Amino acid sequence: MISATFQHLDIPTLxxxxxxxxxxxxxxxxxxxxxxxxxxxxxxxxxxxxVPTLLEQASRELPLVVVCYHGNSSQQAAAWLAGQGFKEVYSLDGGFTEWQNRYPDRVER
Incomplete structure (x- = not known):
């Protein structure tokens, strides 16, 4: 059996x-x-x-990017979501904290 995997995504790429x-x-x-x-x-x-709504409604064909605080917990969530059939799953390296540091004017509230 092949295990589902995720990829790391850096902030400039996102x-x-x-x-x-x-x-x-x-x-x-x-x-x-x-x-x-x-x-x-x-x-x-x-x-x-x-989660059930996401699993029911989100396209498995679109890239799925998981964001957490610093890019650590998102790795576990990304691995789990990849196992749910999402084809292209990413964990954002640096997480929201790094995004906010680099792009403070690009934060929605």
Whole structure:
């Protein structure tokens, strides 16, 4: 059996994808209060309650980018989501913290 894997994505690459308006699904797995205080443009919050909706509605063919605080917990979530049939799954290296440091004017609230 082949195990599903994810890839690492750096912040400049994601910035380019967003600038090019590349079709993708962005999910943020941080706690709800942190997400509400700021998140990447177009990102949706993902927690245990919203996972079934994501699995039901999100295209398995589009890239799926998982964001956490620093790029650590997103790796486990990305591996799990890859195992759910998403073809192209990424964990954002540096997470939201690094995104906010580099692009403070590109944070949605």
């Amino acid at each position: 910035d380019g994808w967003l600038a090019d308006q590349r079709a993708m699904t962005l999910v943020d797995i941080r706690d709800p209060a942190s997400y509400a205080m700021g998140h990447l443009p177009g990102c949706r919050h993902l927690d245990n309650e919203s």
